[in-house]
Amino acid sequence: MSNKHFGCLALGLFIMLMGHWTNASYKKLRLARDAEEMSRTAFDGAVFARSAEQRKMVILKKNTIDSREYLNQWEPYIKQTKNAQFGEALINLRIKQAGIITLSQVYETVDHVKGGTISKTLNAKLVFEDDYVKTLNWLADLEGSLPAIRVSNCKLSKGQSGNDIKMELSLDIPIINSENGKDSQT
């Protein structure tokens, strides 16, 4: 083979190398386009998933509007008593303000529902003996001003004199520690 033949062969090889280079670049392009297409498909999937979640949220919001409205209205009353000491002081204040004769008062913190919204309650066992109207008005005022309070036991009997009655009460006051509770409103 002469130099001319080698020259031709070399040129031919260069042509083949350039073809190979171009082909490799084309393959890279196809891969890039495939990746782009996959991203586009993934985007469609993500949009679909997000829309489904949003639709679910809208339906859930619509279905729970009454209960959430109810919670918004009642939660301030439920959270009126931040801790047992506060509840105790509140009851004592009401008793002092009314000037009602108290025979005994015992307070105790009781576990209510574990993991529930109201996990603890302050149980107050109170015994009064005073005027019938004054005592029942005091009870009405207490239940009215603290709507979340639960009178779990109320025993009325005749007092020792005239118009007096003896009232034995067992009150449950919900205690929600706002630091532990979830305050977020949607």
Next chain:
Amino acid sequence: MSTQPFHDIKTERQDITKPLPRILILVPVMFCISCVAAITLNLLFFFKIKESETTKIEWQEIIEEETLRKSETEKLIELIKDEDRRAKDVYDWVEGSRQLQPLAVGVARSMGVKSSIEELSLVRDVENPHQIRIGLDFVNGGQKQLDSTLSAINELGYRAYSANQTSGQGGQVDYQATLIWQKISNNNNLSLNNNE
């Protein structure tokens, strides 16, 4: 000076190779075309690849945004569910915390002039706090007085179940029953007027 050409000086070359076939003239032409085409196509592909990569990154950014929005929505859903759960807990508590004072006053006011309450007890059931166990011990008036008291209780929205009545000496009547709030089953909507 002589202007004669030097042809005579140039000797014949003996080792010269045979020329290549004419067709191989295409090889350098093809080489040139290939060079131009390869450079052009590769440049084109390079820019297209860059464009695709940029577009892919843009899509991925939007996907991340969508995923973020989805997770935010999921968090909101969890919050709504949590609020709903809390609302149910609060509803259960409030339902079992209806005021007892109107009931006590209603019973007291239903008593006739001659009748007198010895003892009135209103105890909530521990498991079902909306159920109230009433124990009424009164003297004089008998059945008529009891009917009047039960009517007053009914007017307040309660109905008596599992009633137990015993009459003693001296017109003493001991009545016990479980009171159930009647509007619970009719009122599915949660409202603030529970204690009214």
